[in-house]
Amino acid sequence: MTFLGDTELSALRLSLAVATRSVGFSLLPAIAIAWLLTRRRFPGRTLLDAFVHLPLVLPPVVVGYLLLLLLGARGPIGQLLNDYLGIRLVFSTTGAALATAVMSFPLMVRAMRLALEGVDTGLEQAARTLGAGPWDRFLTITLPLMLPGVLAGAVTAFAAGLGEFGAVITFVSNIPGETRTLPLALYSALQSPDGDALAARLALLSFSLGLGGLMASELLARGLRRWLGR
Amino acid sequence: MLDVSLRQQRGDFTLDVAFQAPTPGVVALFGRSGCGKTTLVNLIAGLLPAQQGRIQLDAECWLDTDSHVNVVAEQRRAGYVFQDARLFPHYSVQGNLRYGARRTRGARELISFDDVVALLGLAPLLDRRPGTLSGGEKQRVALGRALLAQPRLLLLDEPLSSLDAARREEVLPYLEQLRDHCAIPMILVSHQFDEVLRLATHVVVLDAGQVVAQGDISAVSLTPALRAIVGPEALGAVVDGRVAGVDAATGLADIAVGTGQLRIPCAGATPGGLMRVQLLARDIILATQEPQGLSVRNQLRGIIQSIVADGDSDLIKVDIGGACVLARITRAATQELHLAPGLSVWALIKAVSTRGHAFPARVATA
Structure with missing residues (x-):
């Protein structure tokens, strides 16, 4: 490939890997939290709601710092993970994915909530009277009907995850081939005296990925809605 | 149950x-x-x-x-x-x-x-x-x-x-x-x-x-409480009766109600079958003597069971032998005819006012 050099390709590959894994981390918890927040009334609901949305309002550096405190090599959870499971998050791609997942979690939950609010609870009641238990109802009625929203949320989170900067660089640093995703590579290019062309190419790449992702999400959701007969 | x-x-x-x-x-x-x-x-x-x-x-x-x-x-x-x-x-x-x-x-x-x-x-x-x-x-x-x-x-x-x-x-x-x-x-x-x-x-x-x-609906149709829900116009006794005969030419069926018989238009009536008919209170006329020379075809003989005031008219319940009908009569008519419980009367029903529904006996008696 003439346009993309090794640096760009490596950054692109890492960004894709980090975004994919972060969506993998956050998808199920986001559905669960969204369900709790829309369908259940319990003490502490408002607190949970606020907590989930914190990454939207906190500086990303703060999120990265908190992750470092908790999951760093000497953090309470990080130490356990390292000692018992041999998992090291700091300076690793997985760590970058986790930081990205935390940052995009509110986006994901918002999309899932919107989707869930659009599902008529009357249909779930109808399924109940037809003999469907809670999981059965969720898997055959609720989930398929909220699928367009789930998909939109996942694609948006994926597109946002491609470009997560602050939390990633704070938590897992900027290591080529390990945590240097597109924005981190762009940042490094801007720091070096002859990196202007590289920076421009990386910026263009980010731009195209973001645009393509959002458009794909919209088209997919439209197709799904048609399939669902709505 | x-x-x-x-x-x-x-x-x-x-x-x-x-x-x-x-x-x-x-x-x-x-x-x-x-x-x-x-x-x-x-x-x-x-x-x-x-x-x-x-x-x-x-x-x-x-x-x-x-x-x-x-x-x-x-x-x-x-x-x-x-x-x-x-x-x-x-x-x-x-x-x-x-x-x-x-x-x-x-x-x-x-x-x-x-x-x-x-x-x-x-x-x-x-x-x-x-x-x-x-x-x-x-x-x-x-x-x-x-x-x-x-x-x-x-x-x-x-x-x-x-x-x-x-x-x-x-x-x-x-x-x-x-x-x-x-x-x-x-x-x-x-x-x-x-x-x-x-x-x-x-x-x-x-x-x-x-x-x-x-x-059962016959009993409920006689309760004054229903008036508040259906309105005064739609109040009327519901009676179940057995089909005694059907006239294919006119589409009229003879239905045994109480001790008397009604001749009314009924879709789907078969001899021996059960029909359910609502007789609207406002469509029933009471007479103290057997009427003669009237165009009204349906008359049932009965005894007044109760008289309940309803607005400026009276609702009169007439026992026609095993079933009851409700008639709405103006207060003046009640007084003029000296209507009172125990009095023997004829209830006259306009044929067009009835709505018959075939109702299988098995279900109705269940």
């Missing part, structure tokens, strides 16, 4: 009802909007958490708050036809129909897929999506879906109220067929008295969360 007694508080609305009805049969919950009918049905289905009460269907106890029995909705097998159909938009008609059928947990099959499709005329719709169906078609599919779950009890929450008159006529005969051919107990929620008249074997009249009258 369906035995229900429930007490439920919600804000400043209290539902406090108790009724018993024979099974199988169609219990009509009748009352104005907001009287608690839907709440009651949701409690019976188990969709609303019950605060206090008991629900017993034959040998099965679904709810008894005293002994902490509360069967969850998905295990009660109460088929529910909602006002707004609630078909699953992402399944085809066939998928909707089979949804409950796949979750019967080995319950005895009362009605097969093919029977339901034939009974409700669903064959041309099977591959369609709910979004493409008309209102009447949706309600028929919803009815089929509920039936195929092999319900112990079928709950019909105003299944016809979202339909126009023509669509109602499309669905009503199916409901009549269900009542006559399936041994599934049904609860019909309605605020239309003619639906109740056509379908019910037992009527529970609700007002502001309380039962104000209950029993």
Whole structure:
């Protein structure tokens, strides 16, 4: 490939890997939290709601710092993970994915909530009277009907995850081939005296990925809605 | 036997009802909007958490708050036809129909897929999506879906109220067929008295969360409490009578009512069959002597049982021998004719004012 050099390709590959894994981390918890927040009334609901949305309002550096405190090599959870499971998050791609997942979690939950609010609870009641238990109802009625929203949320989170900067660089640093995703590579290019062309190419790449992702999400959701007969 | 007694508080609305009805049969919950009918049905289905009460269907106890029995909705097998159909938009008609059928947990099959499709005329719709169906078609599919779950009890929450008159006529005969051919107990929620008249074997009249009258429809149709709900114009005794003969040329049927006979236009009457007729109170004239030379064909001899003031007129209940009719007479006429309980009178009924419905004897006497 003439346009993309090794640096760009490596950054692109890492960004894709980090975004994919972060969506993998956050998808199920986001559905669960969204369900709790829309369908259940319990003490502490408002607190949970606020907590989930914190990454939207906190500086990303703060999120990265908190992750470092908790999951760093000497953090309470990080130490356990390292000692018992041999998992090291700091300076690793997985760590970058986790930081990205935390940052995009509110986006994901918002999309899932919107989707869930659009599902008529009357249909779930109808399924109940037809003999469907809670999981059965969720898997055959609720989930398929909220699928367009789930998909939109996942694609948006994926597109946002491609470009997560602050939390990633704070938590897992900027290591080529390990945590240097597109924005981190762009940042490094801007720091070096002859990196202007590289920076421009990386910026263009980010731009195209973001645009393509959002458009794909919209088209997919439209197709799904048609399939669902709505 | 369906035995229900429930007490439920919600804000400043209290539902406090108790009724018993024979099974199988169609219990009509009748009352104005907001009287608690839907709440009651949701409690019976188990969709609303019950605060206090008991629900017993034959040998099965679904709810008894005293002994902490509360069967969850998905295990009660109460088929529910909602006002707004609630078909699953992402399944085809066939998928909707089979949804409950796949979750019967080995319950005895009362009605097969093919029977339901034939009974409700669903064959041309099977591959369609709910979004493409008309209102009447949706309600028929919803009815089929509920039936195929092999319900112990079928709950019909105003299944016809979202339909126009023509669509109602499309669905009503199916409901009549269900009542006559399936041994599934049904609860019909309605605020239309003619639906109740056509379908019910037992009527529970609700007002502001309380039962104000209950029993078979003939008895309930005589209660003054009904006036507040149907209005003064629609008040009238409902009588069941056996068809003595049908005149094919004129379409008129002779129906034995009490000790007398009515000659009225009836669709679907067969000799020996049972007909249900409503005689509107405002269409009945009372005479103290046997009338002669009148164009009115129907006269029943009876004895005045009671006189109740209703606005500026009187409602007079006349026992015609085993059945009663209600007549609305102006107060002046009551006084002039010296009408009083125990007096022998003739009730004259205009033939055009009656609405006959064929009603199988098996169901009516159940």
